Amino acid sequence: MHSSISISELNQLIKSALETQLEPTYWVVGELTDFRVAGAGHAYFELVEKAGNTVLAKIRGNLWSFAYREIAERFQSATGTHLKTGMKVLAQVAVSFHPLYGLSANVKDIDPSFSLGERARLRQETIDRLTQEGLLTLNASQTLPEVLQKIAIISSPTAAGYGDFVQQIDRNSSGFKIYHKLYPAAMQGNDASASITEALKRIGAQKNSLGIEAVVIIRGGGAQLDLDCFDQYDLAREIATFSLPVLTGIGHERDETIADLVAHTRLKTPTAVAEFILSSFREFEDNLRIQWTRLERMIQGQLRQEQTLLEGQFQRLKSLGLRLNSSSTDKLQSLEKRLKSTMRSNLESQKSTLTHLEKNLQKSALGLQQRSALQLTQIKKSLSQLDPRSILKRGYSRTEINGVPVDNLPLEVGQELDTYTSKNKIKSIIKSIENHG
Template identity: 25%
Template structure:
């Protein structure tokens, strides 16, 4: 029920949205202070389209932003093209976009104004964290081949959470997925992300962590360039896959993570293998093994068949009998040759033994002969070597005899 309020003043006319927008456009676009203005700020979220170059100009100190556009007709005239992270000066005017009821700065000219404050701060932070070892490749840890539990740090309402769940379910059914919810945008996001990582480590079940959020404006990803988040990632005891933003985005969290996948879906694909792919590879290996076994069996079977044919052509008993006769013949020949050699060697040995016995001096002495030696020990072989009265030693078969030369008889003439 409507009640009458005498203090409520109703304007005489009711305007449509279009009429109100036109009224605002008239005020802003006709204001002499806004027809041509000069504005400086830092560029972020550059998005080139065929209809024009759209980007955001921000104030690093107050975080205030304004949407800007350069129409295609003005692009070729620019001194410098807006690039993310740069500090620039824009000359242009304020215009109202009626379809959405928003105002934006239409740029006629863009001039360089040095490196943006946010980009400079980010570079200084990156250098400091690099010196601290947060980005060292040696610190990166490998992922487990078949994890059973994976934890995800992202917003429960983010599309990234749904993408990750679907990807993990399709690739690795039966995997346990834990969600440690966190804010992924805004001033409270860094502390929220750090707390989510600490919860996972305290829980102790997860083998891999996926830190993720979907794409967005560069300023929306600022929490992933926060020093607290980077330090928490570097100090985490569980391998972390960063799936943040889109392919063109790169944050300090990406550099600190063990693996950077850039997108939530890609992070999930890296976290686990595809069971379908593994099954296909297994089936291929089984097929190759079966083919190898079949080839080996066929080769062995052909060899066996050839041997069977040979056995049919030559009876095995006949062959064995012939081989036995050959062995007996060779055995007899060997025995005969060995016995003949033994007889020859035995006869030769006997001849040498008899010859040695005939040359043995003791044998000569045993037959009654003696050996005469002078006092110097020289053996006497002829009488002319002796002198009358000289003492000689006669060596007999048994003992020795000392004799004196009484008479020397020269040998008879032949």
């Protein structure tokens, strides 16, 4: 029979071997997955090594509450964001083996400068790829309308930046009217890039039916690492190749994402985007005002020139008129007489025509009145014939039981009937019933 040991003894051997063979700590690079903080303040996660989307190795990680508070505060102070799932970190770990819980890496420290440096390296690689593919300035080549009147907005509906943007657009002091439609999307986190890309696809499908002229992506400020989704290649390519101009307002002045670089127009904040759109209206109005002023001045100059020409013509005509006055007086008097005669003839003709029209109108109105009176008499006669009292006066009667016509009731011998004639109400009792139906 083979000799054996217990599981706990085997685990103790493993624990002892690890403690004697491994260094106290190691610095390792890995991606945080399933990162969560328990109620007691301990952080639990997995450190994962990947090649693309393929997981090559992983180890369970712990960050005990006392160390977690200090490391998390220092990391946030340096990077402007919290430790979270999807973040690549350089961590100092001590490998431990628990007989019950197995192998784990207890994190002793995390270097925030590595996360910032890794982010910068990946960002530059993405910029270089977009430049090589000719995408960095592609969306900027789109023609932006002189005045933006219909826009699609990609944002979180609960974001303060979105609320500020809509309020500034809708309540502008000049009363400009801008149609806008929200396409909700996640604006941070692992799903943000795919969510924004999907929103762009929905806009692309509806842009023609809605008459959309441009897309606005707004978020507001945030920590550097919270904006990582806007540095991803897939989202940048979607923006760069989109068929409408894309305007961004997704960070503060100190932040410039790759999405900003490939967009048609990059502005600092959502309110800056709103002001940019409103300024297009004001600039259009100013240009119209300038054109109007130029046109007005040109017309005034033309009028002055024409006035001078007219005055010259008037003086020449006046001189000519004086010379022709004596010989033309008789002709003018004759023309005046003919004109007066013609006018009197026309007036008499018009007067005769009006008199004839008046008579025809009176005749037509009288005929219409007579026909309407005859129709009204016929209607009154028809209504009188339908009056129940008229029917009773012709010798008919109406019989009821408790106010209900007997035709609508099952009848029984002994029931009391109320019979109404035009002058009397008669009470009677049913003695027999014969069915004639």
